[in-house]
Amino acid sequence: MIELTAAEIAQAVSGRLRGVEHPHQLTLSHADTDSRTMRPSALFIAKPGEVTDGHRFIDDAQTAGAALVLAQRETDDPSGNPHPAVLVDDVIVAMGMLAQEIVTRIRQHSPTTVIGITGSAGKTTTKDLLAALLGPQGPTVAPQGSYNGEVGVPLTVFTADLETRYLIIEMGADAPGNIRELCSIVRPDIGAVLMVGTAHAGKFGGADKIAQTKGELAELATDHIILNADDAQVAAMADRASAPVTWFASEPGASADYGVTADEVHQRADGRLELTLVFDEPDEHGRSAFRTTSGLIGAHHVTNLLAAAAVAHRAGVAPSDIAARLDGLGPSSRWRMERTEIPWASQQDAVTILNDAYNANPESMREALRTLAIMTRENKRRGVAVLGPMLELGEDSVWLHHKIGETVVRLNIDLTLVVGDGAYALYRGAIAEGSWGSEVQWVATLDEAESWLRTALEPGDIVLFKSSNSAGLRLLGDKFATEERN
Helix, strand or coil, X not given: CCCEEHHXXXXXXXXXXXXXXXXXXXXXXXXXXXXXXXXXCEEEECCECCCCEHHHHHHHHHHHCEEEEEECCCCECCCCCECCEEECCCHHHHHHHHHHHHHHHHHHHCCCEEEEXXXXXXXXXXXXXXXXXXXXXXXXXXXXXXXXXXXXXXXXXXXXXXXCCEEEEECCCCCCCHHHHHHHHHCCCEEEECCCCCCCHHHHCXXXXXXXXXXXXXXXXXXXXXXXXXXXXXXXXXXHCCCCEEEEECCCCCCCCCCEEEXXXXXXXXXXXXXXXXXXXXXXXXXXXXXEEEEEECCCHHHHHHHHHHHHHHCCCCHHHHHHHHCCCCCCCCCCCEEEEEEECEEEEEEEEEECCCCCCHHHHHHHHHHHHHHHHHHCCCEEEEECCCCCCHHXXXXXXXXXXXXXXXXXXXXXXXXXXXXXXXXXXXXXXCCCCCCEEEECCHHHHHHHHHHHCCCCCEEEEECCHHHCHHHHHHHHHCCCEC
């Protein structure tokens, strides 16, 4: 974090100082909500939470070196002395105000480009790709994991300093107005909208409201807005854009007005993508098309690759450099088509684990299943899908799970294990579509799923784990990925 005095922090968040003897001399250079990361000159943010309350850990934070606390109520140390603090009505609101002040100061010091990324799926992968593309150009800050909300965005900003050249912000939302609020904090120069799906449809009240919310970024990005021409709801956001629009599209032969398109896309037997990136402007050598092989698994990553390429291009990276940096670049975040080979009798007969269970919605579930189907067909191996519930789908949840069950059968997945009450409709959908015998099974718990898999798996199987995060299938996938069978 950039250096700020206690007095400056209090002013930025409209807070009240308590227990600070020399507020204009006390300098803070680190801020976090985790007391375990504290060090000298750190600001501990005592954030209330659903499970616990950060105010309970103020003494731990002080012991670890925290010099100041951002808190909602007065607290004292074991000796009865006031904790040095900035007191506010709402810590989370204050985090946003402090982040806004930091962004303002960084912009005053450096020619910083702030980039906002939103979409119902693919945000984290696109963010990771973009960080790799921009890193060689200058100091780049990107979110840890999937930090993308009212807490995660400020925490990302707090890791930036005055020399930051590119500040990448992942923007998530579960209610209308959320993206607008995040934009008010960071004021993005470039915005990218990836797709509108059914993720969180239950909270929003429908896909139209999701589109309305994601489109807030199109309205508020000031220099460029990057839009997915393959998604009709995203394409419609061009009418709301307040900055020039750059399109990306997966269809070959798209209009020259498009920023980046894909041509000759091929998913290899190992699941990785080969494609040609076609840019709307030739480089200094007159070339506009560049072949690259991604380290990502699954054809659905074409959208993420194109979005990252389009943003990087508008941020000033040469097309040839974009293609070269994307070549071989795989996922840097966990549980996103994470591939592990388990030795099983012999290396030749290894079981392949595809752990894609960080999150799930109908769109990403279908794409993961298609990837599994292609890999099993190309490698002449057996495919096993271990599928859990997709959460926050609202009143259409049963129907949407039922449709995924139909997809399993139509893709001819060899074995499917459905896990949990929330995914039972998926099992029923497969049965209704014509699955029979032992092709599709349902179990209620993770323990039952583990027992079933230990009996059912055979050498050479390709096993996909896919569910929403809280279903826990990612952890079951990890358990198998770290084992060896000889």
